[in-house]
């Protein structure tokens with residue numbers, strides 16, 4: 001049985017002081033469900049205080065990105081061991097905003113996935129199509145390709161620790177959610193390709209989230225779908241409402 005995982009991607013929001021405030025507000029509200037794994041992903045600068053703030057609870061902390069080199073002349077970048085040393089367990093990789101604004105490619109995401117595993121970090125790998133791609137009818141082809149390239153040269157043992165997040169770009173921050181049927185269709189396609197790359201057992205262990213305008217009103221229906229194992233939440237993760245999603 002796959003454990004549901006609900007992660008809050010805070011994106012570029014909250015100063016370290018505000019991050020602590022939000023965690024303190026949410027902590028008592030999201031710690032009750034043993035069957036749901038909760039992850040907060042604040043900006044880099046708040047990772048250390050966030051790890052400190054969730055000590056003694058079962059809440060996990062994740063980063064939103066990292067670079068694929070170990071160290072060196074890469075001004076402005078953050079290395080895998082830097083975030084690992086903060087006590088972070090997860091790292092979001094390949095978010096569509098990083099692909100769109102910061103030139104990330106399937107190949108660079110694959111390098112990051114490899115590095116994450118080398119450093120004991122669990123990647124939350126984001127895949128998803130734009131509206132244009134959906135209208136062209138290439139959603140499944142595209143998501144299959146994104147999934148395959150992200151996992152190139154990744155062992156079965158490591159892959160089992162990965163989380164996938166299906167995030168249709170047209171549903172992010174738009175208030176326009178994919179229907180549970182649309183989301184399930186693509187999450188099932190991701191599981192099929194995982195089964196082709198590895199085997200059915202491995203595919204059955206990997207968790208696949210849906211992301212894109214998840215809120216307290218639609219979480220239960222989405223998470224009830226057989227291939228949707230939780231959500232990657234943006235806007236609604238910045239408010240006390242996040243607790244309602246966790247306690248769907």
Ligand SMILES: O=C(CO)COP(=O)(O)O
Nearest residue numbers: 009172173212213234235
């Ligand atoms: O991009 C997302 C999570 O990574 C989704 O963002 P929203 O929940 O704000 O649509």
